Amino acid sequence: MTILVVAEHDNQHLKAATRHVLAAAEAIGGEIHVLVAGQHCAGVAEAARALPGVSCVRLAQSDALESAGAENMAALVVRLAPDYTHLLTAASASGKNWMPRVAALLDVAQISDIVRVDAPDTFTRPIYAGSVWATVRSADAIKAVTVRTTAFEALPETGGAACLETVEAGVDTGLSRRTGLALNASSRPELETARVVVSGGRGLGSAERFSALLEPLADKLNAALGASRAAVDSGYVPNDYQVGQTGKIVAPDLYIAVGISGAIQHLAGMKASRVIVAINKDPDAPIFAVADYGLVGDLNQVVPALTAAL
Amino acid sequence: MKVLVPVKRVLDYNIKARPKADASGVELAGLKMSMNPFDEIAMEAAIRFKEGGQASEVIAVSCGPQANQETLRTALALGADRAVLVETEVELQPLAVAKLLKALVAREQPGLVICGKQAIDDDANQTGQMLSALLGWSQATFASRIELGEGTALVTREIDGGLETLSIRLPAVVSTDLRLNEPRYATLPNIMKAKKKPLETLTPESLGVDIAPRLTLLKVAEPPARQGGIKVDDVAQLLDKLKNEAKVI
Ligand SMILES: Cc1cc2nc3c(=O)[nH]c(=O)nc-3n(C[C@H](O)[C@H](O)[C@H](O)COP(=O)(O)OP(=O)(O)OC[C@H]3O[C@@H](n4cnc5c(N)ncnc54)[C@H](O)[C@@H]3O)c2cc1C
Ligand SMILES: Nc1ncnc2c1ncn2[C@@H]1O[C@H](COP(=O)(O)O)[C@@H](O)[C@H]1O
Numbered sequence: 001m002t003i004l005v006v007a008e009h010d011n012q013h014l015k016a017a018t019r020h021v022l023a024a025a026e027a028i029g030g031e032i033h034v035l036v037a038g039q040h041c042a043g044v045a046e047a048a049r050a051l052p053g054v055s056c057v058r059l060a061q062s063d064a065l066e067s068a069g070a071e072n073m074a075a076l077v078v079r080l081a082p083d084y085t086h087l088l089t090a091a092s093a094s095g096k097n098w099m100p101r102v103a104a105l106l107d108v109a110q111i112s113d114i115v116r117v118d119a120p121d122t123f124t125r126p127i128y129a130g131s132v133w134a135t136v137r138s139a140d141a142i143k144a145v146t147v148r149t150t151a152f153e154a155l156p157e158t159g160g161a162a163c164l165e166t167v168e169a170g171v172d173t174g175l176s177r178r179t180g181l182a183l184n185a186s187s188r189p190e191l192e193t194a195r196v197v198v199s200g201g202r203g204l205g206s207a208e209r210f211s212a213l214l215e216p217l218a219d220k221l222n223a224a225l226g227a228s229r230a231a232v233d234s235g236y237v238p239n240d241y242q243v244g245q246t247g248k249i250v251a252p253d254l255y256i257a258v259g260i261s262g263a264i265q266h267l268a269g270m271k272a273s274r275v276i277v278a279i280n281k282d283p284d285a286p287i288f289a290v291a292d293y294g295l296v297g298d299l300n301q302v303v304p305a306l307t308a309a310l
Numbered sequence: 311m312k313v314l315v316p317v318k319r320v321l322d323y324n325i326k327a328r329p330k331a332d333a334s335g336v337e338l339a340g341l342k343m344s345m346n347p348f349d350e351i352a353m354e355a356a357i358r359f360k361e362g363g364q365a366s367e368v369i370a371v372s373c374g375p376q377a378n379q380e381t382l383r384t385a386l387a388l389g390a391d392r393a394v395l396v397e398t399e400v401e402l403q404p405l406a407v408a409k410l411l412k413a414l415v416a417r418e419q420p421g422l423v424i425c426g427k428q429a430i431d432d433d434a435n436q437t438g439q440m441l442s443a444l445l446g447w448s449q450a451t452f453a454s455r456i457e458l459g460e461g462t463a464l465v466t467r468e469i470d471g472g473l474e475t476l477s478i479r480l481p482a483v484v485s486t487d488l489r490l491n492e493p494r495y496a497t498l499p500n501i502m503k504a505k506k507k508p509l510e511t512l513t514p515e516s517l518g519v520d521i522a523p524r525l526t527l528l529k530v531a532e533p534p535a536r537q538g539g540i541k542v543d544d545v546a547q548l549l550d551k552l553k554n555e556a557k558v559i
Contacts, residue, residue, distance in 0.1 A: 067474070070439065070449050093469040097451050100404070100439035109405055109524035112434050126533065127433050128327035132336055133533045136525040175448035176482075179464065180475030192470075196558070221559065229488065239454065239468045239489060246348075246428060246488065248470075254558040264326055271536065275556045277548065283541075292539035293551050305545045310559070 001030030001120065004058075006077060006089040007048055011038045011066065014047040016193045017090035019157065020149035022051060025088050027117035027152070031055050033084075034162070037076055037169070039066035045164060052159035062169030067178040068094050074101035076170050081106055081142055085120070091146035091249075092192075099146050108140035115151035129245040129268040149192065150251035150272055184238050191241070194224035196254045199243055199270070200236065201228035203259020203280065203299055210236040213303045214258060220310040226250065226270075228260045244269035259299050262287025279303065311421035311480075313356040313365045315390065316411055317349040317372050319381040320431040327431075333529040336431075345381050348426025350388075350493040351486040355456060356424050357389035358491070364458050367391045369418060373402055373410050379509060386504035387496035393509045398521060400514075404432070406521035408440035413517040415445060420481065422463070427452050427485040442483035450476050454489040 003025045008015040018034070025032045032053055036045040037060045045059040058080070064072045077098070081087060087102060089095040091113040103110035115133070116124035122137045123145065191197065198218045204210040210231065218225050226248070227241040243250055245268035255273035260266060262278070262285055270276070271290055278291035279302050288294040295302055321327055322342040330337045345353075359365035370385035372378040373396040382393035396410050415423065423442075428435040442449035450456075450465035454473065457464040458480075467474045468487045478484075496504075514521045542548045552559045 069476075070442075070451070074443060093452065096435050097439065097449075100436035101443035101449070103436070104405060104408055104440035104443040107405075109403060110434070110436050110440075111525065112436060122528065125433075127530075128321065128336060128431055129433070130533060131327040132329055132530050134530045135528045137528055138525050140524055174479070176450065176476045176478040178474060179477045180466075181472070182474075183472040233488070238472065239487075240471055245430065245433065254552070254556075265323070271533075275552070275558050276536075276539070277552070288541070289538070290536050292537075292556065293548055294539060294541040295545070295548050296541060302545060306548065309545055309549055 001085045002083060003028060003030055003032050003086040003088060004035055004080060004084040005032060006035045006037070006087065007044065008090050008092055008094060009036065009038060009041060009044040011041040012043065014044045016154055017092055017149045019051065019154035020152045021088050021090050021147045022053065022155045023152035024114065024117060024147045026053055026155070028086055028120050030085070033058055035060065035077070035080065037065045037073060038068065039063055049162040049164055050158045050160055051162070052155050054160050054162040056163045056165055058165050058167045060167045060169040064172035065169055068098070069176055069178065070098040070101055071173040071175040072170065073098040074105060075173060077102045078105045079170060080167065084142060086143045086145060088145050088147055090149050095146045099144055103144035106142055106144065108142050108144055109138055110144045110146070111136060111138060112146050113148045114145055115148050126268070129264050130271065131264060148249055150249050184240060188218065189222065189224045191224040191226055191248055191250060194252055196221045196223035197226050197250055197252045198223045198256045198258065199226035199228065199260060200231050200258045201260030202230035202234060204231060204236060207236045213299065217303055217307045220307055228266050257287050258303060260287055261285050262290065311365055312367045312369060312418055313359060314369050314371060314415065314418060314420040314423045315349065315352050315356045315385065316423070316425045316437070317353065317370050317381055317385050318346040318426070318429045319343050319372060319374060319378045320346045320429055323347055323430055329530040329532060333531060335527065335530060343377070345384050346426050346429050348428055348486050351488070351490050352424040352426055353385055353388050353390065354491045354493040355486060359458065360389065369394060369420070371396070371411065371414055373398070373407050375399055382509055383504050384496060386507040386509070387501040388494065392507055395509065395511045396514060396517065397511050398514050400521055401523055402521060403523050403525060404434045404436035405440055405524060407437050408444055409519045410514060410517060410521065411441045412444045413519050422481060423483045425483065425485050427487055438483045438485040448478040448482045450478050450482065451485040452487040453484050454487050456484055456490070
């Protein structure tokens with residue numbers, strides 16, 4: 001049994017997600033390789049070589065792989081796939097984009113967003129916004145799997161000494177091309193990996209109040225900022241702040257939900273947080289059912305008071 | 311250019327799913343079913359292309375049991391020109407759906423397939439990408455904006471950290487994210503009119519597609535429950551709990 005873990009990175013830094021996926025690979029068992037695919041990303045491959053439990057890092061570099069476009073990524077992974085019993089990557093925007101292509105081209109099922117490894121061919125994954133967990137067994141020779149990173153504790157950054165092998169990057173399929181990229185510049189920790197997340201909902205009322213109330217609180221806690229879909233749809237914050245079934249999945253040590261009602265689709269993205277605090281003026285808001293500490297009150301008073309007291 | 315829109319019939323998003331008593335699946339009996347919300351967004355995008363003169367025909371497709379006719383009638387009421395049901399009682403997994411859709415693409419020759427990014431029942435987020443791969447087409451998932459050009463499209467995608475714009479070659483598969491548009495409601499006159507629009511029924515066998523499931527569902531269960539918490543009286547008590555009880559700050 002040999003597992004290929006496809007690394008998540010931005011050509012400069014190996015993302016922490018990869019170390020969570022490695023933990024899932026370790027739970028499956030067997031030899032582990034890591035694929036670093038991109039352009040000018042040899043530094044990422046070096047970082048990957050130090051990961052514990054990895055025997056070999058395979059590095060593919062080309063212009064066609066620079067933006068990890070789905071068509072080119074899939075073609076590469078499919079070419080390497082015959083060496084492996086399992087292909088694993090994070091259930092991130094990137095992994096979700098190309099892994100199903102790989103599965104289809106290999107004529108195998110994909111197992112999305114696993115939260116548990118039950119056996120090398122059996123996995124548990126949330127369905128219906130996490131209201132239910134399904135345990136499924138795959139009969140396919142190659143298992144194409146995306147991993148919910150919050151469900152597996154990250155392995156350390158160092159401890160390994162993997163070999164490095166260069167692999168042919170493959171030709172550009174020419175099917176699609178990135179023409180624009182607008183990343184939200186932020187000095188805050190990443191939402192997916194932050195230890196503390198402060199999230200705001202429709203209760204904030206406006207983009208101005210969202211930033212005036214929640215940024216100082218997040219500053220004090222060195223927290224990432226998140227949001228409900230309603231807050232994103234109302235334009236308070238950018239799209240990638242959305243936490244939930246169809247947004248980001250987070251599981252920080254501390255999640256503070258401010259002016260969020262607690263719809264099932266939102267809970268799906270934060271229910272696994274270690275400690276949940278809810279601030280809401282409605283004592284019957286469903287968010288209180290999952291909150292360790294609920295504070296009923298007007299966020300316009302409570303949040304500044306909390307920030308001041310920290 | 312024809313536009314094909316695959317629509318799935320799912321448990322309504324307002325209803326909390328529960329496992330059946332024997333853990334063999336999710337309880338659906340007697341519960342409200344609706345069109346997958348992302349597919350409503352896909353329908354809306356397709357209809358707007360038709361209204362804008364960029365699409366010649368919008369075809370709604372659903373795969374599954376006969377009850378999916380209801381979902382297709384909704385699609386017709388929203389503005390699809392005609393509908394195709396691939397009828398089967400077999401439980402369909404995304405790879406099987408992608409293969410059925412591929413067969414329909416061969417029949418219909420659309421220039422664009424717009425599907426939802428994710429069905430809110432299986433939360434798989436696979437079908438569109440799989441279809442695109444099987445066709446050897448380009449793909450743009452999680453679209454928040456689609457601009458059609460001559461033989462190409464510009465698609466803005468929601469990715470981790472922000473937005474990405476892709477120039478893709480047509481034909482292509484695009485999957486919708488929440489911010490692409492706000493779907494319209496079907497009006498009563500349109501619901502009446504939809505009853506007269508063509509709805510064709512095919513079978514996986516007639517399309518020559520193998521839909522055998524690859525994954526065996528062993529069981530479904532409630533996820534681990536959270537311990538119920540407490541309500542605190544004020545900010546001071548909250549801080550005390552966070553510091554001394556939970557020890558997270
Ligand atoms: C297909 C689909 C996918 C979805 N995906 C997601 C997802 O990924 N993530 C997500 O979050 N949602 C998602 N949703 C939306 C979800 O169903 C809810 O609509 C959304 O989460 C509600 O956001 P909210 O809690 O901010 O707003 P509301 O439900 O309107 O709640 C606002 C809360 O603020 C409180 N409030 C108002 N004023 C104050 C005040 N002054 N002080 C204190 N409290 C106050 C209110 O009491 C209320 O509880 C999805 C929905 C669909 C159909
Ligand atoms: N049975 C089905 N019939 C029609 N379309 C489907 C079906 N299953 C999935 N789809 C389409 O594929 C999208 C993604 O579904 P999934 O990959 O299951 O999350 C949905 O939003 C639909 O557009």
